[in-house]
Amino acid sequence: MKTSRRGFIGGVSAAAIVSSSSVALGQKKYDEGASDTEIKIGHCCPYSGPASAYGVIGKSHQAFFKAINEAGGINGRKIDFITYDDGYSPPKTVEAVRRLVEQDKVLLLFQTLGTPTNTAIHKYVNQKKIPHLYISTGASKWGDPKHFPWTMGFQPDYNTEGQIYAKHILANVKDPKIGVLMQNDDFGKDYVDGFKKSLGKDADKIVKHVTYEITDPTVDSQIIQLKDSGANALFNVSTPKFAAQAIRKAADIGWKPAHYMTNVSASVAAVMKPAGFQNSQGIITAAYLKDPTDKQWENAPDMKTWRAWMAKNMPGENTSDGAYVFAYAVATLMVETLKKCGDDLTRANVMKQAASFHNLQLPLVLPGITVNTSPTDYYPLQAVQLSRFKGETWDLFGDVMHAESS
Template sequence: MPRHAREARSACLGVALTILTGLAVAAPGSAHEEKRYDPGASDTAIKIGNTAPYSGPLSSNGIIARTEAAYFKMINDQGGVNGRKIEFISYDDAYSPPKTVEQTRKLIEIVEVLLLFNQLGTPTTMSVIKYVNARKVPQLFIAAGATVFGDHRAYPWSMGFQPSYQSETRIYGKYLRENYPDGKIAVLSSNDDFGRDNIKGLKDGLGDAAGNVVAEVTYETSAPTIDSELVKLKFSGASIFVNFASAKFAAQAIKKAAEIGWKPVHILHGNSQSISAVLKPAGLENARDIITASYSKDPADAAWKDDPGLKRFSDFMAEHMPGEDQDNSYVVYGYNAAQALVEVLKQCKDDLTRANVMRQAEALNGAHLDMLLPDIALTTSPSDHYPIERMQLQKFDGRNWARFGTGVEGMLDKK
């Protein structure tokens, strides 16, 4: 057995193992496939690394990784994946790129995880993506929609999960162009790659109507509030407010708009559609008629009350996350992402090398997840690192999100 495989097994189990002659090698004529391992994998365990904002400006998103940890525990209680238990090692990076670099290096060089999973944030992930690809470690289902995360040529070891930000915001641009052709538009976005990606997609979707954008205001994620930014946007004379802020700031924007008596057509980024984490703090009445797009089922939507996928999700929440709000879209996100990774690991069978993990992630063919909308499934290939490419518009009715129109293609031009 290769030395690095023995080291990975020892690190994973924390005990000295007796290496048997011929272990994990198929005997001549055996029907069993040869077992293959890279660091982080063994006969009994698979180490998965993650960074998440348990603290800092996006701390409300920390529930995503906590949901994933609970999902993997459920899988382990059921016997694991192909007989192996998932060791989910998740570190707090506080949504700070320098911290992400530190924690990612620790996961790869010291903990020796097999792969990285669902690292959250555009600026944080961008701070490590070159390093991860140089080390040839799979970086799967990144919890951010930067278009670059699907660039299979530049970053062959990385893969997004949700629709790219440009794909999503093109949908909003197209919707506004078709329904409010003369509407004046004001945009709030963060002063980082997340914000810039969103702006580009919006203007691409607007096309000839991009000139309708009369105000663009950015904020720093380290700022305490965005009150002054909202006042500037109101006094631009815009009748349409495109809110591309992350959760905390999106809630502030919704609340402040109501306080200053500004009642524009309100477009909200899909990342901030959580009722419990964003809309409730902002005031549900203040959020009425906000429009966003989604690819996931809303557990509170009566349309899914008899849905088998929702039943499995609800059972999971009751048993493994009691007391948590199952209507929180971040919980739904974490559940979907964890289920997707388990699907990839199942496909790997006994070949748990990093190269094969990546091959299987690139071989999803219409994989269905419990909490995706029925006509949306995961499809990938070596030249397609965008697993989800459809979304549907929805409007908040004061209590729940109500879908309208039909499913919309993400409209991402692949290269």
């Protein structure tokens, strides 16, 4: 699948984008993929396959940059957004990214999705010195500028998120006996490593640890094994399809553990509703974005702007799916980065600008959580707030917690 679209973001006025005051004075500088009229951005994600629930992120980016272009582009340049379907398959990701770099000759890669898939291209893009920005995975290894100076993540890292869940279990579940369901790849392992690290001497409270492969049809047998282990707490480390299955199966067999689920599967539309709202009550996750089903944000200016943007640019799409919120927020950050580059659209300057944000408040990110980066800090967002599923939406509780790894 190839889509080359030209496009807008919300939350930032067209005039602000077109007439940005950050345009650099002096000589224009370009690397391959940029010119007086165009900036080429490369992307791939699973529009098909077992992780296709994330395909809406890529569709959002297409609409986003198309709208940007209709509003005049970024500093007068149109975005050529080129996206391919990699099916969440590392070999296909390698093929897609090589095509983007060597044939399409993009200036940068943006929001390539998945931990195992990005792992497969990690060394290649750094050897090629291609900006590999705001990638759609929270693995902790994306924040390693010393060894991989061309790769930067976006969301709070999985390792720290796992630590937060472990601490909450120890503090709130009486005599915890923990069962772990883990996707058997780098995504799952990063969460569980942080979880075990935080448990420390209490790691023996994990009474059962089961895994599944992304190609498995269901996780039904794994949920039965976890219930049979006597676990009274579940750490559910899975992507949307399997997260919904796990919730539903636990309800089917009458298992009601204290249930902790990773943020990447917290979508009301893609996970909680398919699993059954009645089966999802009390599940805890960690949030850093405003949930579109949470009534407290109904009159927030950024939420109103986003809903209007969705109605205009993605009519008919399910606005209860938090993946659209995620896509909008991170695309806003990409635009802000390119605005800061001005007329110096070299790959080195793209990375320099990406690594120089201070307390930037993005639309749809929770209050108190801002983007901060530096040449030694490649974790743009490093804070979360716990949230519990109640009724048909998420209910935030507690304080905003800043990641220990930041």
